[in-house]
Amino acid sequence: MINVLLLSLENPLLLKSGAGRYVKSHLELLRNEVSFTVCTTAAGQNSHGWKTLEIPLDLKAFASFEEAVAAMNFQMIKTVLAYKGQFNFIHANDDITAPAAVYLSEVLALPLISTVHGLESGRKTAAGENVHPYRASLERLLAEKSDQILVLSSMMKTDMQKAFSLPFEQVRVIPHPCIKSRTVKKRMKSVPYFFSCGRFVPEKGFIEWLHAFQQLRKRQPDLELVIAGEGPLQSGIETKARELGIKESVTILPFLCEEERESWLAFCEMAVFPSCYEPFGIAAQESMAAGAAVAVGNNGGWNDFVIDRVTGFQVDFNHPDKAAYALAEIVRDKEQLHKVGQTAEAYILDLHDPGYIKNVFLQHVYHTSF
Numbered sequence: 001m002i003n004v005l006l007l008s009l010e011n012p013l014l015l016k017s018g019a020g021r022y023v024k025s026h027l028e029l030l031r032n033e034v035s036f037t038v039c040t041t042a043a044g045q046n047s048h049g050w051k052t053l054e055i056p057l058d059l060k061a062f063a064s065f066e067e068a069v070a071a072m073n074f075q076m077i078k079t080v081l082a083y084k085g086q087f088n089f090i091h092a093n094d095d096i097t098a099p100a101a102v103y104l105s106e107v108l109a110l111p112l113i114s115t116v117h118g119l120e121s122g123r124k125t126a127a128g129e130n131v132h133p134y135r136a137s138l139e140r141l142l143a144e145k146s147d148q149i150l151v152l153s154s155m156m157k158t159d160m161q162k163a164f165s166l167p168f169e170q171v172r173v174i175p176h177p178c179i180k181s182r183t184v185k186k187r188m189k190s191v192p193y194f195f196s197c198g199r200f201v202p203e204k205g206f207i208e209w210l211h212a213f214q215q216l217r218k219r220q221p222d223l224e225l226v227i228a229g230e231g232p233l234q235s236g237i238e239t240k241a242r243e244l245g246i247k248e249s250v251t252i253l254p255f256l257c258e259e260e261r262e263s264w265l266a267f268c269e270m271a272v273f274p275s276c277y278e279p280f281g282i283a284a285q286e287s288m289a290a291g292a293a294v295a296v297g298n299n300g301g302w303n304d305f306v307i308d309r310v311t312g313f314q315v316d317f318n319h320p321d322k323a324a325y326a327l328a329e330i331v332r333d334k335e336q337l338h339k340v341g342q343t344a345e346a347y348i349l350d351l352h353d354p355g356y357i358k359n360v361f362l363q364h365v366y367h368t369s370f
Contacts (some may be wrong), residue, residue: 002366003035003088005104007076007097009069011043011054016255017199017232018282019117022091022152022176029177029358034366037085039076039100044363053079066134069096076100081107089113089366095120095135098142105145113365114146118279119159126277127202140164148365150174152280153301159279174303174360176282178289183259184265187268193224194327195260195268195292197283198275200231205274205297207233207240208317212274212358214244215324220331226264228253265290269331274317275300285352288312288344293337295327309336311344 010020012027027036027050036050041057057073062068077100092101092114095237105112120135143149149171151157157171191324194213198204206227213225227237227250234252241250256264265271271287271294278300285305287294294312296302306312313330315325331337 001035003087004089004091006038006091007101008040008093009096011040014043018320019094021282023176029078029354030361033362041081053083055079073099077103080104095138095142098138099145102141102145111147112145113148114142115150123203126244134157136368152176153304155301156279174357176285177351177357178285178348179354180289180349181262183262185263187267188263191224192269193226194270194272195226195264196272197228200229200233200237203275203277205276205317206237209274210240210244211320212317212323214246215320217326219328224249226251228256229319230255265292268292270295278302285348288348291341291345305348313349
């Protein structure tokens, strides 16, 4: 059996983002064929499906996120070397594990595979901010030292090749596997509502979505909005809803478990994802698998699977009036909404079939010939 050392900031047993959900899905998909050892932050829970090497990391104890990342990588190196395990590959989950992944790959003489979820330059450009030099150096380090780079969308493959002048064959697109949820659904609200979820950060577009929703409610006053997630922009979202006079119509929830998320999706009018930078779109993918009609921003990795008015709807959230008008027209046509939701569900479950994705990993990634 192939032995893989996987490095991840986010513990797959304590999920807070799409990157963490990717790791959890990845481990569950391949744990019967691949022996995983996961070096990650402490979660206080044990997994029976893979070995975990936990490191202590309190993000609040550091002056900046970059300092915390540097400390985490140092702890990962110490922990792995002390463990003395035998591995065939090292797999880095995103650039923030680059220093440990590259060092261990060289010291242990092992091939390095990396999954890149997005580019910090893309995120910061979308948010109108500058990239921290340390993060920029981590991205370049991982790109230059990885033997194989995995991305989740064709958009990310193009971005990686342009940013780092990488050979076409070095970057492989493998989407997140899509599994139909079997959880029992229960109605969470009696009134019609839109549902959105994601990290509360500028590039997810929630502030722009609030402006569009304010205009939308003028056309349909009974509509409400539910936004679930966590992140540094939470207070800003709450403040903006209050400033726009829609606070009573907006419900803000914490990060949801699968059962809660599926219940909200089951009865929503639409699932809306207004990101201005989205390398893949796990939340949109999961919403489609749940049978919900989705509306997404014009640009993103989801262009691989959201076909306008066939498997979803593409909306320009940079212009709130246009977005509000488009969404009002979409939700008015219930027959079209239902048809698109049904088409999307069948399409995404076939396109991102777990069995197919498992075979790609076993034949082309975790394989001794590589």
